[in-house]
Amino acid sequence: MRLFLTLLSDSKHHLRPRFFGAKGNECYSIAVPPAIQQVVVFSNGRWGKQTSVKVALTDTDKGAITLGNLSPDSRCITWECWETDIGSSGLTLTASMEEDCLIRGEPASVREPQGKRKRKREEDHEMGSRGQENVCPNSSPSQKSTPRRKSKGDVRSSHMQLFTHSLEQADLCMPHNQKAKGKQARASAQPASLVNPSGRWGHTLCPIDPQTAILIGGQGSRMQFCKDPMWKLCTEDMSWVPAETMAEGPTPEARIGHTATFDPESKRIFIFGGSKNKKWFNDVHILDTQTWRWTMVEAQGKVPPLAYHSCSLFRGELFVLGGVFPRPHPEPDGCSDSLYIFNPEMAIWYQPIVNGDLPAPRSGHSACVIQGQIYMFGGWDTPVCFNDMHVLDLGLMEFSPVKTIGSAPSPRSWHGCVVLSDTKFLVHGGYNGNNALTDAFIFDTASSSWTTLINPHLSAVPRAGHSIITMDSTHTEDSMKSGEQAIGLKACPQTLLIFGGGDNEGSFFSDLTTLLIDELLS
Structure with missing residues (x-):
């Protein structure tokens, strides 16, 4: 199952349907430009075990409202700006695959699909224990942030600042x-x-x-x-x-x-x-x-x-x-x-x-x-x-x-x-x-x-x-x-x-x- 989004601006110009989310993702959010007057969220493909997708619209000043739920029997939701009193400030559209998904425009955690090799969480901690990435291909293992190897006779410090990053x-x-x-x-x-x-x-x-x-x-x-x-x-x-x-x-x-x-x-x-x-x-x-x-x-x-x-x-x-x-x-x-x-x-x-x-x-x-x-x-x-x-x-x-x-x-x-x-x-x-x-x-x-x-x-x-x-x-x-x-x-x-x-x-x-x-x- 995949979700798609199409928008209608105040100039009556339709944007082409665009991919919004897919099965295997708990939550997707996207900001709605101020000029948009109508939002249509729809799905296609097999739903599988996904039984419901909650679609909500969040106003920066006035909070969130639930537009409705997509299901195998109801696969399209339409919202028009004059239906509610929101829309005076930035709007965020969120589709939640799970009931505990965030609805405030922040990315929720995502589930690895079947058959996908999972990344080791320890990889993010290897930097501190084993040293930093060789930030340029020509640096020696002892050089923390250099764009080149130290050549013979080079009396200048070889520790260049190529993309070193302070905390x-x-x-x-x-x-x-x-x-x-x-x-x-x-x-x-x-x-x-x-x-x-x-x-x-x-x-x-x-x-x-x-x-x-x-x-x-x-x-x-x-x-x-x-x-x-x-x-x-x-x-x-x-x-x-x-x-x-x-x-x-x-x-x-x-x-x-x-x-x-x-x-x-x-x-x-x-x-x-x-x-x-x-x-x-x-x-x-x-x-x-x-x-x-x-x-x-x-x-x-x-x-x-x-x-x-x-x-x-x-x-x-x-x-x-x-x-x-x-x-x-x-x-x-x-x-x-x-x-x-x-x-x-x-x-x-x-x-x-x-x-x-x-x-x-x-x-x-x-x-x-x-x-x-x-x-x-x-x-x-x-x-x-x-x-x-x-x-x-x-x-x-x-x-x-x-x-x-x-x-x-x-x-x-x-x-x-x-x-x-x-x-x-x-x-x-x-x-x-x-x-x-x-x-x-x-x-x-x-x-x-x-x-x-x-x-x-x-x-x-x-x-x-x-x-x-x-x-x-x-x-x-x-x-x-x-x-x-x-x-x-x-x-x-x-x-x-x-x-x-x-x-x-x-x-x-x-x-x-x-x-x-x-x-x-x-």
């Missing part, structure tokens, strides 16, 4: 704008949901259709892995829905530095690699977004455990470049210069013969596919941070360096990168070995030229280890202004979204910023 920053895990109340909160943010992902870096944000993206993994407050590792972003109203219990099957273990790649043909997300504490992964997990089920691949062939690599989809295969891997002797870790290809149909890893001028080993770089070529930029391998560009011709399987013109980005790793058009991609932020960066650049593959991009919303805060994606939406009404925070707003066609990251000063971000691609390119 005073605990409130970063609080849902965005939860402290704001009344008209001030609506004017500043118009929150579409009272729950949002906690601040993090090293995560992935993967678009799966024009209205949906999936957030997986990451690490944030107090250097611990996020206790809310999976979210669904609905771009029609830019709201977040906890998604860890939506899918059945064995979920991937908590990690950072992994990749999530969506195949639009099979509608599946491929999760590969990453690291957790002193553990490194080379497993492949698949999330089928049509059946919402996880499977773990028993692949043939060999691929080393990798983190902070790049993964690109081309003709149904995954192209994994670079990354950092465990190498106990003589250094704590090392970077790869190899290319590995995963064929999902055959469930096999193989290494192709690659010719040309191969790039140096690196991790934390970016890679994007444009017109049958993979453009690889930046990255890190102690003690060098790169800003060179290499291109891999996927027809010839040949690497070659790219001679660029214009002012190139400074050396960096863990930056954001996304394709903007048939010939252009964006590079934003990153880490240069000392500081998180704020600048942005556009590279034109047709002219091999760099252009510095000046945008106050991109340069607002230093940011590294964040995610940048583009979304295409069929909904074009009520277009937002460039750079506005995306809470409570609607996505437009060709919209750029930036989520999360850290500033190397102890802060991890949970904000979601949107920009119109047409304005960036102009």
Whole structure:
């Protein structure tokens, strides 16, 4: 059984039905924008053992009222604003699968579905007993928060502040704008949901259709892995829905530095690699977004455990470049210069013969596919941070360096990168070995030229280890202004979204910023 929600605004504009909750979740809540005049909650699918779902509407000032109960015999509830005297302030709609579920807009505990591997609660306490996560792939076990290994002859302290987090920053895990109340909160943010992902870096944000993206993994407050590792972003109203219990099957273990790649043909997300504490992964997990089920691949062939690599989809295969891997002797870790290809149909890893001028080993770089070529930029391998560009011709399987013109980005790793058009991609932020960066650049593959991009919303805060994606939406009404925070707003066609990251000063971000691609390119 699944719940869906549709809204009618005061302008008589219907929002498309959106997923709201599912069997296996005790409680779901979502904020209702002030302009909404009508709310319809309905269900479909088999109810199974669920016999009743209580639907309530909570007013910030006047409390909660129960709209009714959904059941196998009554599967739809409608509320109209003129039926009650509530609605003068923020409204929260809550669907409760259990009678003891919270109804005040706070996420209730959720039950693991049958067949899903449960996470060990002790994992959250391992940090204090065994040490922190190797917050960047190039740090030694003795370094608590460093973006690189200490090289010979380096007399400068190697304890960089990459995403170290002081105990005073605990409130970063609080849902965005939860402290704001009344008209001030609506004017500043118009929150579409009272729950949002906690601040993090090293995560992935993967678009799966024009209205949906999936957030997986990451690490944030107090250097611990996020206790809310999976979210669904609905771009029609830019709201977040906890998604860890939506899918059945064995979920991937908590990690950072992994990749999530969506195949639009099979509608599946491929999760590969990453690291957790002193553990490194080379497993492949698949999330089928049509059946919402996880499977773990028993692949043939060999691929080393990798983190902070790049993964690109081309003709149904995954192209994994670079990354950092465990190498106990003589250094704590090392970077790869190899290319590995995963064929999902055959469930096999193989290494192709690659010719040309191969790039140096690196991790934390970016890679994007444009017109049958993979453009690889930046990255890190102690003690060098790169800003060179290499291109891999996927027809010839040949690497070659790219001679660029214009002012190139400074050396960096863990930056954001996304394709903007048939010939252009964006590079934003990153880490240069000392500081998180704020600048942005556009590279034109047709002219091999760099252009510095000046945008106050991109340069607002230093940011590294964040995610940048583009979304295409069929909904074009009520277009937002460039750079506005995306809470409570609607996505437009060709919209750029930036989520999360850290500033190397102890802060991890949970904000979601949107920009119109047409304005960036102009």
